[in-house]
Amino acid sequence: MLSRRNVRVKVMQVLYAVNRDKELASKSANTYYQKSINQSYQLYLINLLQLHKVAEYSKEDAGFRLSKHLPTDEDKIFSPKLFENQIIQMITQSEGFHKLAKKDKLHLFLDKDITKKLYKEFSKTEQYKEYINNQACELEDHRKVLLDLYKSMTKNDLFNEIIDDRFVSWQEDKSLVIGAIKKTLKDSNLNLDFYEPHLPDKETVEEFGADLLYKVNHFDDELVELIEPNLKNWEMDRVATLDMILIKMALCELMHFETIPTKVTINEFVEISKIYSTPKSKEFINGILDKLMKILQDDGKIKKVGRGLLD
Numbered sequence: 001m002l003s004r005r006n007v008r009v010k011v012m013q014v015l016y017a018v019n020r021d022k023e024l025a026s027k028s029a030n031t032y033y034q035k036s037i038n039q040s041y042q043l044y045l046i047n048l049l050q051l052h053k054v055a056e057y058s059k060e061d062a063g064f065r066l067s068k069h070l071p072t073d074e075d076k077i078f079s080p081k082l083f084e085n086q087i088i089q090m091i092t093q094s095e096g097f098h099k100l101a102k103k104d105k106l107h108l109f110l111d112k113d114i115t116k117k118l119y120k121e122f123s124k125t126e127q128y129k130e131y132i133n134n135q136a137c138e139l140e141d142h143r144k145v146l147l148d149l150y151k152s153m154t155k156n157d158l159f160n161e162i163i164d165d166r167f168v169s170w171q172e173d174k175s176l177v178i179g180a181i182k183k184t185l186k187d188s189n190l191n192l193d194f195y196e197p198h199l200p201d202k203e204t205v206e207e208f209g210a211d212l213l214y215k216v217n218h219f220d221d222e223l224v225e226l227i228e229p230n231l232k233n234w235e236m237d238r239v240a241t242l243d244m245i246l247i248k249m250a251l252c253e254l255m256h257f258e259t260i261p262t263k264v265t266i267n268e269f270v271e272i273s274k275i276y277s278t279p280k281s282k283e284f285i286n287g288i289l290d291k292l293m294k295i296l297q298d299d300g301k302i303k304k305v306g307r308g309l310l311d
Helices: 004-020 026-066 073-077 086-093 095-103 112-123 126-133 139-155 157-166 170-186 202-218 220-230 241-256 262-276 281-298
Strands: none
Touching: 004 026, 004 170, 004 202, 004 241, 004 262, 026 086, 026 095, 026 112, 026 139, 026 157, 026 170, 026 202, 073 126, 086 139, 112 139, 112 157, 126 139, 139 157, 139 170, 157 170, 202 220, 202 241, 220 241, 220 281, 241 262, 241 281, 262 281
């Protein structure tokens, strides 16, 4: 679920926190980083768990409709197929998924009143009414209505407020999580282990992210010695904190990650700066990195493995 760019952003955020709080030692910074990674996956789990609960509420809706003294024609054809379809039932039957959710006590974050409100809001939509009226639903019909339901959920202000209050990284990870949920629902080979492909990848999270965090901290003095003489018309204390962090991270990638092309590294950190730093940061970071990369190449400090990685 987490790409290298996602991990770079999380490392950047941890380094910024360390900069603001000098008592955060390297070991504590790594703990903070791991917590941030885990929280992203928890957001995936809780979004899927909430979707499951909203779908499950259709059973209560069915019971209510049946108990009416004078049910409408709509009530008579209603069925809780939003819950009973094979996609939601796969989630229901996945012991591994519910074990992970239970381990992190994610059920405690769900509120029955919120679940009811999310269901009631969606039940008024044309998409849901068409789905209920379709007496010959196929797998694609179930998949489409669940995607519509999830879209409705993520647009709900109350849902967003609650997730935002309990998970500080929600706004940061929202597009990432939404993409993962959509991928899960669209998976034509959905099985009981559907959640596993979205688990934090060891190579990306540990061998890349945790190592990058360690190296930026460990080589901080050397990085400053390299950067400072090449800040034309700038002094270290005048450079935006976030810009300096991004430059240090990029330099570590250039020097210590042999399989990442130099062009990829520079492009990635310039793109990150566009989102998280000042309007002028992209030009500044691109110029400094281009200059420092040439110095490092001349000094033989950039060694890449594979054809074209120095381009």
